[in-house]
Amino acid sequence: MNFSWLLETDSKSLRSMNGSRRNSGSSLVSSSSVSSNLSHLEEDTWILWGRIVNEWEEVRKKKEKQLKDLVRKGIPHHFRAIVWQLLCNAQNMPIKDQYSELLKMTSPCEKLIRRDIARTYPEHDFFKEKDSLGQEVLFNVMKAYSLVDREVGYCQGSAFIVGLLLMQMPEEEAFCVFVKLMQDYRLRELFKPSMAELGLCMYQFESMIQEHLPELHIHFQAQSFHTSMYASSWFLTIFLTSFPLSVATRVFDIFMCEGLEIVFRVGLAILQMNQAELIQLDMEGMLQHFQKVVPHQFDSEPDKVIQTAYQVKYNAKKMKKLEKEYTTIKTKEMEEQVEIKRLRTENRLLKQRIDTLEKESASLADRLIQGQVTRAQEAEENYLVKRELATVKQQCEEASAQLEQAKKTIRQLQQQQPQAKGPPRFSEESVLQLERELVQARLKEAESQCALKEMQDKILDIEKRNSSLPDDTNVARLQEELNSVKLREAEALSGLKELRQQVRDLEEHWQCHLARTSGRWKDSSKKNTLGELQDELMSVRLREAEAQAELRETRQRMLELETQNQIHNNQLRRAEQDSRCVQERVQTLTMQNKDLQVQLQEIKRRQAEIECKNKEEVMAVRLREADNIAAMAELQQQISELEIQKEEGKVQGQLNHTDSSQYIRDLKDQIAELKHEIFCLKGQRVLTSQSTFDGIHIVNHYMGGNESYQSSDDEGVKETSDLQEHQQRSSKRIKLHPKFEDTKFEDSEGEDEDGEALQLSVPQSGIQKSTTV
Numbered sequence: 001m002n003f004s005w006l007l008e009t010d011s012k013s014l015r016s017m018n019g020s021r022r023n024s025g026s027s028l029v030s031s032s033s034v035s036s037n038l039s040h041l042e043e044d045t046w047i048l049w050g051r052i053v054n055e056w057e058e059v060r061k062k063k064e065k066q067l068k069d070l071v072r073k074g075i076p077h078h079f080r081a082i083v084w085q086l087l088c089n090a091q092n093m094p095i096k097d098q099y100s101e102l103l104k105m106t107s108p109c110e111k112l113i114r115r116d117i118a119r120t121y122p123e124h125d126f127f128k129e130k131d132s133l134g135q136e137v138l139f140n141v142m143k144a145y146s147l148v149d150r151e152v153g154y155c156q157g158s159a160f161i162v163g164l165l166l167m168q169m170p171e172e173e174a175f176c177v178f179v180k181l182m183q184d185y186r187l188r189e190l191f192k193p194s195m196a197e198l199g200l201c202m203y204q205f206e207s208m209i210q211e212h213l214p215e216l217h218i219h220f221q222a223q224s225f226h227t228s229m230y231a232s233s234w235f236l237t238i239f240l241t242s243f244p245l246s247v248a249t250r251v252f253d254i255f256m257c258e259g260l261e262i263v264f265r266v267g268l269a270i271l272q273m274n275q276a277e278l279i280q281l282d283m284e285g286m287l288q289h290f291q292k293v294v295p296h297q298f299d300s301e302p303d304k305v306i307q308t309a310y311q312v313k314y315n316a317k318k319m320k321k322l323e324k325e326y327t328t329i330k331t332k333e334m335e336e337q338v339e340i341k342r343l344r345t346e347n348r349l350l351k352q353r354i355d356t357l358e359k360e361s362a363s364l365a366d367r368l369i370q371g372q373v374t375r376a377q378e379a380e381e382n383y384l385v386k387r388e389l390a391t392v393k394q395q396c397e398e399a400s401a402q403l404e405q406a407k408k409t410i411r412q413l414q415q416q417q418p419q420a421k422g423p424p425r426f427s428e429e430s431v432l433q434l435e436r437e438l439v440q441a442r443l444k445e446a447e448s449q450c451a452l453k454e455m456q457d458k459i460l461d462i463e464k465r466n467s468s469l470p471d472d473t474n475v476a477r478l479q480e481e482l483n484s485v486k487l488r489e490a491e492a493l494s495g496l497k498e499l500r501q502q503v504r505d506l507e508e509h510w511q512c513h514l515a516r517t518s519g520r521w522k523d524s525s526k527k528n529t530l531g532e533l534q535d536e537l538m539s540v541r542l543r544e545a546e547a548q549a550e551l552r553e554t555r556q557r558m559l560e561l562e563t564q565n566q567i568h569n570n571q572l573r574r575a576e577q578d579s580r581c582v583q584e585r586v587q588t589l590t591m592q593n594k595d596l597q598v599q600l601q602e603i604k605r606r607q608a609e610i611e612c613k614n615k616e617e618v619m620a621v622r623l624r625e626a627d628n629i630a631a632m633a634e635l636q637q638q639i640s641e642l643e644i645q646k647e648e649g650k651v652q653g654q655l656n657h658t659d660s661s662q663y664i665r666d667l668k669d670q671i672a673e674l675k676h677e678i679f680c681l682k683g684q685r686v687l688t689s690q691s692t693f694d695g696i697h698i699v700n701h702y703m704g705g706n707e708s709y710q711s712s713d714d715e716g717v718k719e720t721s722d723l724q725e726h727q728q729r730s731s732k733r734i735k736l737h738p739k740f741e742d743t744k745f746e747d748s749e750g751e752d753e754d755g756e757a758l759q760l761s762v763p764q765s766g767i768q769k770s771t772t773v
Helices: 003-015 031-036 040-054 056-062 064-073 079-086 094-104 112-116 133-148 156-170 171-184 186-191 196-212 214-220 228-237 247-260 261-273 277-281 283-296 302-309 318-417 428-470 472-517 527-651 656-688 715-729
Strands: 744-747 760-762 767-773
Touching: 003 744, 040 056, 040 064, 040 079, 056 064, 064 247, 079 156, 079 171, 079 247, 094 133, 112 156, 133 156, 133 171, 156 171, 156 186, 156 228, 156 247, 171 186, 186 196, 186 228, 186 302, 196 214, 196 228, 214 277, 214 527, 228 261, 228 283, 247 302, 261 277, 261 302, 277 283, 277 527, 318 428, 318 527, 472 527, 527 656, 656 760
Parallel strands: none
Antiparallel strands: 744 760, 760 767
């Protein structure tokens, strides 16, 4: 490492900023002013530190004590950047190469960093202007560290440390030094969100105050002035917010070499030097003293606070012991908090259970009262129903008796009537009257039977409602509880009466005692001794009465607790019974649900079978319809052949009389056969139309007679009439003999039983025949 290169690097760092002391107008020494005003002593110091920097490894190993002494006296300004890097081993860190990449990333803490940058060294020239170079590089370093250590992220006090580093060196080196400080100097634990290390430092520092400054510690406790109210910023910023920059930089030099020990020493030194003033102030006065007086005490002589700090006794072993004690205390506190949380949870659950039990108790009491009222109402209704039933039974018996009497009378009349030879004893009017009475008696009997049935239904309904009410055992149990509560109340009242009687007795004794002691100063010594004994007796009686009263009160409380316990046990038992009933009902409903599901599956299976059968029937119907269509096609073919034969008969000539008659008879036979086949097909069609499949409708175009196909709308009717006309025309086209070539067919208006008749005329022979088609 070359000394000239170190000076060049340091001069570059000087050009990157132009700092000033906090709350002072003097600027830091620039390179030109230092070089012009160097004294011989300062020149020797420069030469010495140059040698130390060039031979750092050897000096750090062999002359560590001398190096500490030099650091305590202060590191020269131009050497601070390189010496700080050497003290924390931050000169060759691999994370330095990642710095530029980190700046390109986005941090979740950027808004917080931007907000606090203006509060960091607001009076320093390098940082006070908005969006200046100092604020920009400070933002870059804080952002880069928040990305490297996401657990810590960003903490407000850390910006002052980074700002001091940026006053001495470029941002890349400042970033590396800050990372080393956070990792190796306990700062990371201080800046974690839990700040557990800060609590440990406060505990250790307070123990040091108690040991070295007991009077001041007592005063702090009397004023409730906690250590964290004034010392937390000392540890978080290493006095950078409490001292001027020149003094704070000297403390930071030592911190870089020795760690947090200097913070404890300087803090105790400040309290030692201000003890007399602090003891005379209250809490607000002490806060004002720390904020306004202490920062300016060492402007002129920064070495004073360093010297006083190293006069303070610092025991590292004791600090370790305090650390263990603090860890133990915190562990116990955590366990206590866990236990308290658990107890609170249990308490909340118990309160909820008590509220639930109270609600259940109230509901059970309401149910009991409602049940008793309902039972009373139903008992009254039952009594009324029984009375009505008895009345109806009596009426029924009377009607039955009257009916029997009427039957007997009728039988007697019937027996006497054949014996009487003369005119009848009873007229028709009397018989009709007896019949009317008989009818009325039977009507009354029917009404009484209906009323009896209604009464029986009411009794069954009442019995069902009685079964749903609380049974006698529950009522008896509640009555027993009520009796026990009344007994305890009676015992409490009797105990209260006894206590009142004892109080009255004591008052009487006390009045007697006052009457005796009023003239005691006149009596002799013996009488005075007797009076003292009586006083002691009176006091003993009073104590006895108090003890008895406490005993009575304790017993009363015990009785109340027993009553509550018994009530809660009964409520729990009832709740368990209700839960068992609900479980049984749930099981019953589950079984019913399963049975219903089985029935549903069976119904679905049957439905599927029925659908399969319907499909099979539909297929059979379709097959039958296809057969019918084929048969009708054959008939149509035969008719067309007959028409052809008819045409051929016209061409061949006319028929004679005998041949035409024979031929007409043949035609009649053929037409009868065709009609029979058509009738059979019609019967099959009617059967088909009655089946479940209604999607196929076939119109028979060649149906005989006047039977028409009826449709459900006007268009169907029209189509049927057209088909009938076509049928009439087609039925005339019958195969004829060749001799009937010129035979004329004339439509007749007459109709036979089949609905249509054709008249054949043969003009050559003059014979006219009628053939029914």
